[in-house]
Each structure stands twice: as structure tokens, then as C-alpha cells.
Amino acid sequence: MSTASARPRAGRLLGLLTTLALIIIAVVFFFPMVWMVLSSFKTNSDIFSAPFALPTSIDFARWGEAWEVGHIGQYALNSVIVTGASVFAILLLGAAAAFAFSRYRFRGRQLFMGLLALGLLLPLQSYFIAQSTMFTDLAITDTRLALIIPYTAMGLPLAVYLLKVYLDSLPDELFEAARIDGAGDLRVFWLLALPLLRPGLATVAIFSALACWNEFLLALLYIQDDSLKTIPTGLLAFSSRYVTDYGLLFSALSIVTLPMIVIYVVFNKQIIEGITAGSMK
Amino acid sequence: MKANRAVTPYLFLGPALLVFGFAVVLPVAMTAVYSLTDWNGYGSMTFVGLDNYVKALGDSLFRDSFAHVIAYIAATLVLEVVIGLCLAGLVSARRRGSLWFRVAIFTPVMLPMVVVAILWAFVYNADFGLLNAALEAAGLQNLQKVWLGDPSTALLAISVTSGWVYAGFYMTIFYAAFNQIPSEVVEAARLDGAGEWQIFRRIKVPMIRSAVTVAVLLCVTGGFQGFDLFYVMTNGGPYGATEIPTTYLVKSVFTFGNVGYGSAMAVLLTAVVVVVGLILARFNRQRPEGARS
Amino acid sequence: MTRSRKTTITALSALSAATLALTGCAGGGGGGSDDNVLRIAMGSPGEAQIRVWDQVAEQFEAAHEGMTVEMNYQDDDLYQTIGLPNLLNGRNAPDIYFEWAGSRLEQRVSDGFAADLTDAVETEPIAGLFDEDVFTSVTVDGTVAMVPHAADVTNVLWYNKQILADAGVTPPTTWDELLAACDTLDAQGIIPIASGNKDLWAAGNWLAHLASRVVGEDAYAQALSGETGFSSPEWEKALGYVKELADHNCVNESANAVDDNEGAQLFFQGKAAMHAIGSWLVSWAIDEAPDLDFDYVNLPAMPGAGDQDSVIGVVTGYVVNAKSSKQDAAAEFLALLNNDENVQAFIAAELTPMALSASGGEIDSRSADLINMLETAPAIVLPPDTGYDLERANALYTALAEVMGGQSSPADALAGIDQKLG
Numbered sequence: 001m002s003t004a005s006a007r008p009r010a011g012r013l014l015g016l017l018t019t020l021a022l023i024i025i026a027v028v029f030f031f032p033m034v035w036m037v038l039s040s041f042k043t044n045s046d047i048f049s050a051p052f053a054l055p056t057s058i059d060f061a062r063w064g065e066a067w068e069v070g071h072i073g074q075y076a077l078n079s080v081i082v083t084g085a086s087v088f089a090i091l092l093l094g095a096a097a098a099f100a101f102s103r104y105r106f107r108g109r110q111l112f113m114g115l116l117a118l119g120l121l122l123p124l125q126s127y128f129i130a131q132s133t134m135f136t137d138l139a140i141t142d143t144r145l146a147l148i149i150p151y152t153a154m155g156l157p158l159a160v161y162l163l164k165v166y167l168d169s170l171p172d173e174l175f176e177a178a179r180i181d182g183a184g185d186l187r188v189f190w191l192l193a194l195p196l197l198r199p200g201l202a203t204v205a206i207f208s209a210l211a212c213w214n215e216f217l218l219a220l221l222y223i224q225d226d227s228l229k230t231i232p233t234g235l236l237a238f239s240s241r242y243v244t245d246y247g248l249l250f251s252a253l254s255i256v257t258l259p260m261i262v263i264y265v266v267f268n269k270q271i272i273e274g275i276t277a278g279s280m281k
Numbered sequence: 282m283k284a285n286r287a288v289t290p291y292l293f294l295g296p297a298l299l300v301f302g303f304a305v306v307l308p309v310a311m312t313a314v315y316s317l318t319d320w321n322g323y324g325s326m327t328f329v330g331l332d333n334y335v336k337a338l339g340d341s342l343f344r345d346s347f348a349h350v351i352a353y354i355a356a357t358l359v360l361e362v363v364i365g366l367c368l369a370g371l372v373s374a375r376r377r378g379s380l381w382f383r384v385a386i387f388t389p390v391m392l393p394m395v396v397v398a399i400l401w402a403f404v405y406n407a408d409f410g411l412l413n414a415a416l417e418a419a420g421l422q423n424l425q426k427v428w429l430g431d432p433s434t435a436l437l438a439i440s441v442t443s444g445w446v447y448a449g450f451y452m453t454i455f456y457a458a459f460n461q462i463p464s465e466v467v468e469a470a471r472l473d474g475a476g477e478w479q480i481f482r483r484i485k486v487p488m489i490r491s492a493v494t495v496a497v498l499l500c501v502t503g504g505f506q507g508f509d510l511f512y513v514m515t516n517g518g519p520y521g522a523t524e525i526p527t528t529y530l531v532k533s534v535f536t537f538g539n540v541g542y543g544s545a546m547a548v549l550l551t552a553v554v555v556v557v558g559l560i561l562a563r564f565n566r567q568r569p570e571g572a573r574s
Numbered sequence: 575m576t577r578s579r580k581t582t583i584t585a586l587s588a589l590s591a592a593t594l595a596l597t598g599c600a601g602g603g604g605g606g607s608d609d610n611v612l613r614i615a616m617g618s619p620g621e622a623q624i625r626v627w628d629q630v631a632e633q634f635e636a637a638h639e640g641m642t643v644e645m646n647y648q649d650d651d652l653y654q655t656i657g658l659p660n661l662l663n664g665r666n667a668p669d670i671y672f673e674w675a676g677s678r679l680e681q682r683v684s685d686g687f688a689a690d691l692t693d694a695v696e697t698e699p700i701a702g703l704f705d706e707d708v709f710t711s712v713t714v715d716g717t718v719a720m721v722p723h724a725a726d727v728t729n730v731l732w733y734n735k736q737i738l739a740d741a742g743v744t745p746p747t748t749w750d751e752l753l754a755a756c757d758t759l760d761a762q763g764i765i766p767i768a769s770g771n772k773d774l775w776a777a778g779n780w781l782a783h784l785a786s787r788v789v790g791e792d793a794y795a796q797a798l799s800g801e802t803g804f805s806s807p808e809w810e811k812a813l814g815y816v817k818e819l820a821d822h823n824c825v826n827e828s829a830n831a832v833d834d835n836e837g838a839q840l841f842f843q844g845k846a847a848m849h850a851i852g853s854w855l856v857s858w859a860i861d862e863a864p865d866l867d868f869d870y871v872n873l874p875a876m877p878g879a880g881d882q883d884s885v886i887g888v889v890t891g892y893v894v895n896a897k898s899s900k901q902d903a904a905a906e907f908l909a910l911l912n913n914d915e916n917v918q919a920f921i922a923a924e925l926t927p928m929a930l931s932a933s934g935g936e937i938d939s940r941s942a943d944l945i946n947m948l949e950t951a952p953a954i955v956l957p958p959d960t961g962y963d964l965e966r967a968n969a970l971y972t973a974l975a976e977v978m979g980g981q982s983s984p985a986d987a988l989a990g991i992d993q994k995l996g
Contacts, residue, residue: 014477018375025368026385029445033388035411036400048409048843052418089300097297103282104290112298119305121558123506125527126551129534129544130311131304133322139665153304156297175282185289188282214393216509221535224648224657232395236513237649239399244839244862246403253396264391268384275450276457322656323663341993407828408840430831432981518772519830520972520981536655537965 033257040066040250047246066251070242074227075234076256082144082230083212086151090208091201093152094159099189101160102167103175119157124217132221146222147230151215155208162277166200167193203274206267231256309551315544322540333545342521343529343546347553350525353440354504360444362496365451370485372452373459374477383456387449394446394509401442402514405429429515432522439510439523451496458492459485494565501561505554526550610641612903614892615661616672617650622857622923630916634907641903651773655964662687662895669898670907675711675889676961677799679719682893688719689894689901695721699909703929711889721908722891722928724920727853727944728957729780729886730870737764737847745871749815752874756824759847766822768846769829770837771975777829778971779957780850780873781816781978783886786955788812788878794955798962798970804991808879813984815876816977830979842866853887853944857924860938869940872947885951888960889928969994 039047040062041055067073100106101113131150132141140146174196178188194201216232223229229237235256242248264271284290316333320326337343368386372379389397404411405428413425428438462485470480486493508527511517517524517532526546534543612634619627624647631643646668648657653672661668662685673679682688694700695709695718704722712720733745741759746752756766771777786794789808796802797809819825826840834851841849842863849855859866875882892911894904910916912929920927921935926945937945948954958967972994973987982990 015375018371022371022375022379022382026382029386029389029449032400032404032411032445045843051409051411051414093297093300096293100290100293104284104293106284106287106290109290112294115298115306116301119301121502121555122305122309123502123551123554124508125506125530125547125554127305127308127312129530129540129547130308130315132534133315133540134308134311136322136660136664149300150304153301156301160297172282179282185282185285185293189293210391216394216512217531220512221531224652226647232393232509235393235395235399239395240833240835244835244842249399253399257392257396260391261388264388265384268387272383272387272453272457275453321659323659406836407831408826408836408845427828427831430828430979435831515831516772520976520979535652537968538656538659 033261036250037254037258040247040254042247044244044246062247062251063255066238066248067255069248070238070252071226071234072231072238072252072255075229075231078144078228078234079213079230082147082151083209085144085148086155086212087205087208089148089152090155090159091205094156094204095163095194095197095201096189097156097160098163098167099193102164103188103193116157116160119154120161124154128218128221131218135222141222142225142228144228147212147215147219150218151208151212155204155211159204159208162204163197163200166197170196202270203277206271206274312544312547315540316548317545318541320540321538322534326541329541333542334549336542337546337549342524343526345521346524346526346529349436349523350505350507352436353443353507353525354501356437356440357443357447357504358497358500360440361447362451362493362500364444364448365453365496366455366486366493368448368452369455369459370481373456373485374481383449383453387453389446390450392446395513397442397446398510398513401438401445402429405438405514430519432519435515435519435523439514442514443507443510447500451500454492454496455489458489462488491565494561498558498561498565502554502558505550505557611644611666612641612670612900612907613644613646613666613668614670614907615646615648615653615658615668616892617653618647619925620923623920623925626916626919626923629919630907630911633916634910637910638903638906643907654959667895667897669895669900669904670892671895672890673720673893674960675720675722675891676956677963678960679712679893680714683714683717683719686896687893688714689896689898689904690717690719691721691894691905692718694718694905694908699906700912703909703912703931705930708889708928712891720891720893721912722889723911724891724925724927725887725889725945725948727885727887727948729783729850729852730872730944731767731848731850731874732841732855732868732870733848734841734844734846735867735869737844741847743847745869746874747871748875749877753818753822753824755847756819756822760823765826765840765846766824767819767826767848767850768837768840769825769850770832770834770840771829771978772831772833774968774971774975775957775959776834776837776851777825777978778959778967778974779852779886781974782958782970783873783884783955784815784876785809785812785974786886787873787876787880787882787884788815790879791881791884791953791955793879795962798958798966800963800966804970804973804988809988810984812878813973813977813987816974817980817984820978820980825978830975838862841868853941856938856941856944860924870944881953883951884953884955885948886955886957887948887951888957891928966995 038055039051041058042053046053046055097116101109128150135141135146140149170193175188175192178192183192213230214232215230219230219233220236223233226234226237235252238252239249242252317328317330318326319329319332372382407413407425407427407430410428412428416422416425426434428434466484466488467480470484475483506527507525508531511523511525511528512531515523517528527550530543530546530550533539533546614627614631624645627645631645634643635641646661648661658671658673661671673682679688691700695704700721708722709718712718712722731746737759738745738755741762741764743755743758744751746755759766769777769780782794789797789806789812793802793806793808797804826837826846829837838849838851838855838858840846842859844866859868872883872885892908894901894908898904912927914931917927917929917931918935921932921937924938924941926932926937926941956962958970969991973982973991976982976987976990977984
């Protein structure tokens with residue numbers, strides 16, 4: 001038939017065109033980031049006069065300078081500490097709460113579930129003002145705790161929701177069997193539920209870590225001490241002090257961006273699975 | 282499961298509830314209380330009833346900020362959701378691998394917004410930024426503008442940046458949703474001679490209705506909460522053209538010390554977000570569609 | 575559903591109780607602490623000056639066994655708005671803090687945060703370090719409230735000597751000369767005056783000074799302190815001149831999109847002939863653009879009711895917290911700050927202190943001229959954001975930015991101010 005023989009040729013052409021389109025689109029998307037890294041090796045005047053030219057030399061000395069002068073190591077350390085502590089708390093508290101919701105019936109269960117669900121919908125604006133005055137009164141502003149506590153609280157609703165879904169899908173018999181074997185509640189949680197939750201925990205960990213790492217508003221409001229700033233606010237401080245030295249600025253941005261891209265490429269399977277699982281709620 | 286002791290579930294739930302209650306629930310209540318006062322954050326607090334609300338509803342800057350954020354949401358629905366949908370369609374129409382493409386497009390989602398804002402502020406820089414330089418190189422000097430300084434282009438410029446970041450996110454959601462469609466349906470259509478575009482329009486998109494509504498929900502509620510890009514790129518300028526409720530709120534409280542007034546605006550903004558979110562969520566649940574997951 | 579309703583009600587009452595308890599906690603603070611730490615708060619003076627401060631801190635600690643000095647450098651914008659009030663009212667309030675003379679200082683005195691330093695400056699330890707006249711600007715209600723450190727001329731018109739010479743333009747001293755210069759430079763594709771006004775104060779201070787020259791210093795002060803409104807024919811006339819700046823393309827188009835650092839960059843890179851900014855440009859330019867040959871003129875004479883030789887400037891210095899338990903130590907620290915050795919150290923860091931011994935140091939001739947101009951000025955105009963209430967200042971800045979950017983007409987912009995201020 002004429003359609004059958006015409007299709008392969010048209011199909012190949014279409015396939016080629018779509019590949020071309022994809023390449024162009026990908027290049028356009030990636031261009032700003034590539035440009036930023038390349039420009040970090042140029043001097044200010046080069047950036048201004050010949051923005052699209054390739055750098056004359058690839059000298060990582062500027063990156064070293066940006067790291068030193070911009071205290072990037074300090075900011076990164078703070079981000080690691082804050083994110084690490086928050087994610088740990090989110091996983092532990094979230095798993096415990098999900099376990100309670102999923103495996104037990106108790107007074108107030110519906111109320112508390114509803115409260116946490118509300119947390120999914122509640123925007124940051126609804127509480128950050130009062131949270132800020134509260135933290136000021138309790139004198140925990142300018143401490144890492146001022147970020148760890150809200151980050152944990154903000155990550156709990158989604159974590160509890162996702163982990164509960166995981167736990168709900170496990171067969172009751174599994175838990176009943178452990179019971180019959182004489183395991184107490186804590187053992188059931190620690191030795192049975194948690195290991196089974198591993199994929200869910202991984203997903204929650206990745207997303208909470210990303211959210212904490214990139215969080216900006218609270219970090220801006222609660223931490224003024226430069227030695228405690230996390231990467232987002234640290235970069236902002238750096239950019240306002242060195243706004244005149246674009247080569248240095250882009251070096252700092254590149255140093256921060258490249259590891260994240262590498263981590264993403266390595267973990268992209270989990271990340272994408274997490275998003276798809278989450279959006280299919 | 283039956284607990285060994287009645288208090289056990291509460292012990293598991295307790296820590297999470299404590300942290301959440303302390304850091305979220307309590308401040309929400311306090312914000313509502315503050316909204317009824319005139320307070321500068323440390324001095325004495327005077328109870329003023331609903332005055333702040335009346336003032337907020339009459340504040341043209343506050344009303345304008347809502348107009349701006351709604352325009353932003355409309356723009357991002359196109360730049361993020363629609364483009365994400367088209368990209369997903371493009372990628373899923375191919376039979377061969379496209380992982381490299383999806384990874385590339387998704388990468389900006391990982392970046393801290395501050396990095397994106399600083400980078401794109403430079404792109405839009407009128408004197409030596411990339412965009413104007415590119416226009417110059419292409420001989421289109423007359424299209425050059427002060428992108429972030431011209432009230433007619435600033436909001437759009439920020440929206441485009443937002444689209445650059447999140448199109449990949451929505452593309453990922455939709456691509457996964459497309460993959461959920463039973464392949465027989467698509468194959469049957471192909472055998473019938475349908476072109477890829479027709480398959481996209483008539484079969485794929487309608488079958489992922491639930492993913493589309495989820496995407497719209499995320500885009501809209503996310504848009505209302507936007508802050509980082511706006512704060513770093515323009516901080517409400519030029520002449521307040523990109524002032525959105527959150528930046529206006531933050532200014533009222535943290536620059537001018539109007540805690541009561543800022544709280545009232547926060548309550549109003551929250552109400553809008555929650556109501557819109559609930560409506561969209563209800564919309565999602567009411568629509569039965571083919572591939573229910 | 576009564577059980578869950580009861581739980582809800584109990585939860586809500588507990589919540590409200592907690593809320594009220596916590597809000598009761600607010601508004602208590604402001605006490606200093608009793609430990610042996612001398613706390614000093616200020617904005618961000620730059621790396622060079624920070625090093626000098628660290629040195630002074632070390633000297634103080636060495637001379638005072640058991641005491642340590644803790645420096646708190648805040649982001650400038652934050653410090654100027656709510657940063658300082660938050661610090662003063664919180665735990666571990668500073669014992670010494672940076673302030674600007676003007677209505678801000680008066681506010682500190684009336685709030686009880688400024689110790690009476692009259693004795694300290696007349697006798698030990700601060701006596702003899704300053705010329706007595708210098709204290710008039712920091713005296714509130716008959717008491718000396720602040721030890722001055724440096725004076726800023728908030729805005730002058732800097733110019734690139736080479737560019738002006740090449741373009742055949744002399745530095746403008748009258749309004750007409752300024753407009754003519756703009757026309758000439760614009761025709762040659764050079765930005766006449768660079769400004770980075772994203773944060774509203776950079777051009778705001780310049781144009782506020784311009785406005786004060788037109789409406790007169792008294793009318794300016796009255797409008798900004800709230801005694802009068804801004805809608806008057808004189809103010810409209812003043813903003814009309816701002817509109818002329820826009821009409822003659824005097825300022826870079828991107829002025830309202832770029833911040834003050836970027837505005838300065840345009841000047842440093844020779845893209846702009848002139849730059850309207852304050853006296854702090856000197857050290858910055860020497861660092862950033864050592865080959866730049868630049869000088870300044872005060873704001874050109876305007877047609878108007880003000881003193882056409884007025885200078886916009888402000889005295890800055892350090893206040894001792896009246897609630898501090900270490901006021902004597904604080905006074906000694908301030909004396910140490912202004913001793914001969916440290917004054918010279920600050921001069922080397924490109925700051926010109928007001929202490930007497932500063933005149934013996936090697937100050938850039940431009941900085942010296944600026945100080946002289948400020949000291950001999952027939953009239954001093956205070957900058958809106960440090961001399962007056964911040965909300966009123968902001969409203970004026972916004973109106974000025976709108977007219978400068980061609981966004982609003984003078985009448986509309988002024989109407990906007992009154993609307994904003996209610």
C-alpha cells in the first residue's frame with residue numbers, strides 16, 4: 001500500500017527534524033549555564049566588550065580566588081549542616097509520624113492528619129512573619145537552629161504523606177506476624193517498617209535536601225551573621241559586594257552550580273521517579 | 282496494629298507534631314492575632330480590630346501586587362506548563378532514547394533561585410547584558426530595551442526566567458504521565474495512520490488530564506508564593522511594576538516595621554492561596570479520566 | 575463528632591493561650607547584658623575599615639583585662655531600617671552603635687537609647703580630641719548624644735576630567751550649563767550622568783538636594799518631617815526640573831534598573847561623563863579605577879528659593895546605649911577610636927575622621943575639599959532617609975525616581991506621595 005511505503009521515509013525525516021529541534025532546544029536551555037562558566041575565566045572588560053567570545057585561557061585561579069574571598073567554603077559548610085540536620089529530622093520524625101498514622105487507630109488521628117495536610121497547602125507567607133518575631137524573642141535568630149526548625153517543619157507534611165502512602169501499601173499480615181513473634185512497637189518500627197521504607201525515604205531525602213539547600217526567604221530573614229549564612233544568602237552577599245567583578249561573580253556561581261549539576265546527573269533516575277510518584281497522587 | 286500501650290502512637294507522632302505545631306501552626310495563629318494590631322515588632326502593641334484589613338483592601342499598591350502576581354501566573358502557565366507539555370510531547374513522540382535531553386532541560390530546576398536570578402539579571406542588563414548584545418549582533422538594535430528597568434517588560438522578563446527554570450519540571454511530570462498511557466492505544470492510532478501531532482492532541486493530552494490539573498495546581502499555588510526571583514532581580518521595581526504580594530509584605534514588615542499591617546496582608550494572601558488551591562484540588566478529584574493511577 | 579470537636583476546641587484554646595503568652599514576651603527587651611563583652615554594631619564599612627576596627631578592638635582588649643569586644647557588621651540596608659531597632663530591643667543589645675545625626679538621633683534620645691555624653695566629651699576621656707563646634711550637630715536637647723566619627727557629603731556631581739575636556743564641556747555650575755552639557759554629551763553618545771537608582775536613594779539624594787535648592791531648605795525640612803504636605807506649586811516646580819533632566823537624556827536609561835554599584839561602574843569605565851553620588855566615591859574610585867582622573871563640583875545653582883551653595887551632608891558617629899551597663903568602658907573605647915594613631919589608620923583606609931588630628935594626615939585632596947566644603951557650608955540639607963522618617967523619605971524617593979524615569983508627570987508623582995502617606 002502506498003501509505004506503508006511512504007511512511008518510513010517521512011518517518012525518518014520527521015525523526016531527524018525532531019532530533020534537530022531537541023538539540024537546538026537543549027542548546028538554548030543550557031546556553032546560559034555554559035556561558036556563565038566560560039565567562040568566569042574572562043576579565044571584566046572582556047565580558048563587556050566581547051560577551052560571546054571564548055575565553056583566552058582556562059585559569060582556575062579565579063575560582064580559587066572566588067572561593068577564598070567569597071567564603072564559599074563557609075557558606076557550603078553551613079548549607080551542609082543545616083540541610084543535613086533538617087533532612088535527618090524530617091526523615092526520622094516523618095517516618096515515625098507516618099508509622100503512627102498508618103498502623104494505628106487513635107483519638108485525634110483524623111485531626112492531626114488534617115493538620116499536617118493543611119501544611120501541604122499553607123504558603124510560607126501565612127506564618128513567616130510571626131515565626132520571625134517568635135524566633136527573635138527566643139533569641140535563636142542568627143543560629144543554625146533558626147533554619148533547621150522551620151525547614152524540618154516545612155518538610156514534614158510531604159514526608160508524612162508520602163511515607164504514609166508507602167506504609168499503607170504494605171500488607172497488614174507483615175506487621176501482625178511480627179507482633180505474634182513478640183516484637184514491641186519500637187522494634188516493629190525500627191527493624192521492620194524503616195527498612196521497608198527505604199525507597200520512600202530516599203525520595204523524601206532527595207526532595208527535602210533540594211528544598212532546604214535552595215531555601216532563600218527564611219535564610220535571608222533569620223541569618224545576618226556572615227559566618228552562618230547558607231549558600232543562597234551567602235551568594236547574594238557576595239554578589240552585592242563584588243557586583244563590579246563579574247568574572248569573580250561568575251566563578252562563585254560556577255563553583256556552586258557545577259557540583260549540583262553533577263549530583264543531579266548521578267541521581268537523576270531517583271529524582272525523576274520521585275517527581276512522577278509524587279505527582280501521581 | 283494494636284499498640285502495646287495506648288500512648289504509643291502519640292509517642293511516634295509527638296515529635297513531628299511538636300515541631301510542626303511550634304514552627305507552623307502556632308505562627309499561623311499568631312499572624313492572625315498580629316493582623317488585628319498595630320505593632321512595630323518590639324514596642325507596645327495596640328489592638329485595632331479590622332483596621333489593617335480595611336487599609337489593605339484599600340491599598341492600591343497591594344491590589345496592584347495581586348494583579349502582577351496573577352499576570353505572572355498566567356505567563357508561567359504558558360511558559361512552564363504549556364511549553365513543558367509540548368516538550369514532553371516532542372520527546373515521547375520519539376521512539377529512541379531521549380534521556381540526555383530530559384536531563385539537560387531539567388537541570389535549571391536544581392539551581393538555587395539566587396544563582397538563576399543573578400545570572401539572568403546579567404542577561405537582561407541593558408548596558409552589557411547578553412540579550413541586548415545578541416540583539417546588537419543580529420542587527421536588531423531597535424529591539425533593545427532596559428528589560429528590568431522598563432515597567433512594560435520587567436514582569437515578562439522575570440516570567441521568562443521562571444519558564445527557563447521550570448519548563449523541565451513540568452516536562453518531566455507530563456512525560457511520565459504519557460508513559461503511563463497504555464502503548465496499545467498509541468500504537469493502534471499510529472497503525473491507523475494518525476500523525477504524531479494528531480496523536481498528541483487527540484489522544485495523549487486528554488488521557489493525562491489528571492497530570493495536567495496537578496500541574497496547573499502546582500503552577501498556580503507556586504506562583505502566588507514566588508519570592509526569590511522577584512526579590513533578587515527587581516525587588517518590586519521598576520516603579521513597583523513587579524511588586525508581588527510577598528515582596529510587598531516583606532517590605533512592610535522588615536523595612537518599615539509594620540508587623541500588624543503585613544500580617545493582615547499575609548492572612549489575605551493565605552486565604553487566596555488556600556481557596557484557589559482547594560478549588561483546583563476539588564476540580565482534579567471530580568474529573569474521572571482514563572488512566573487513573 | 576463531639577469528641578473531635580472538643581479536641582479542636584481544646585487545641586485552639588491552647589493555641590490562643592500560647593499566642594498571647596508569647597506576644598506578651600515581646601516588647602520587653604532592650605536590656606544590655608552584664609557580662610564583660612563590649613558590643614558594637616554598625617553597617618558594613620568595607621574590608622579596609624573593618625581591619626582598622628579589629629585593630630582598635632585588640633588595643634582595647636589589651637588595655638582592659640577581662641573585657642572582650644564583639645563587632646557586629648550588618649547589611650547596610652537592613653541596619654538602616656529595622657536592623658538597628660531590632661538589635662537595640664533584643665537580647666545583648668549593642669553598647670555602642672553607629673548612627674546618623676538628624677531625626678534618627680533625636681529618635682534614639684527620645685526612646686532612651688542614647689546616653690548623655692556631655693561630661694565624657696568635656697572632660698576625660700574624649701576631651702581634646704575634637705573641635706568643640708563639631709558637637710553642635712550631635713547635640714539633642716542640650717545634651718551631646720553622639721561622638722562624631724566621619725562626615726559624609728551625601729551627593730555631589732563627580733566628573734571625568736578627560737571626557738569633559740574632549741567633549742569641550744566645562745564642569746557645570748548652573749542649571750542651564752548642566753542641561754547644555756547633557757545635550758552635548760548625549761549627542762556624542764556618552765552618558766552625561768550615570769546613576770544606579772534601583773534602591774531609590776542614589777539618585778533620590780541627588781534629586782532631593784536639587785528640590786531643596788528650589789523649594790528652600792525650610793520647606794524641604796517641613797515636608798519631610800510631616801509638618802506640611804508635598805503638594806505645592808514650589809514642589810511641582812522642583813520636580814519640573816527633574817523632568818527636564820529626563821527630557822534632555824541626562825541620566826542613563828537603565829538608572830532605575832541597576833543599583834549604585836553598577837551605576838558607579840559606568841563612571842569607572844568611562845561610559846559616563848559624570849556621576850552623582852557621595853563623598854565615599856573617592857576611596858572606591860582610587861581602588862577600582864586608578865587611572866581615572868576625576869574631580870567634583872557641588873550641585874549646580876538652581877533657580878529657586880534655597881541657598882544655592884547648600885551642601886547635602888550628614889554627620890555620622892557612634893552612640894553609647896543609655897541602657898548599657900558598660901557606659902564608661904564604651905566612652906573609653908570611643909576615645910581610643912579617635913586617638914591619633916587610629917585616626918591615621920582610618921585615613922589610610924580612606925576614611926576621613928572628624929577628629930582634630932586628622933588634619934595632620936595624608937588625605938586625598940578631593941576628600942579634604944569635600945570636608946572643607948561641608949564645614950564652611952552656609953546651609954546643610956539632611957538626606958531624606960537618614961535625616962527624616964523613612965516612610966516619608968521613601969515616598970519622596972519614589973516620586974523622584976518616577977519623574978526622572980519619565981514614568982510620571984511632576985503633578986502625578988506628588989499626588990502619589992500624599993496618597994501613599996495617607
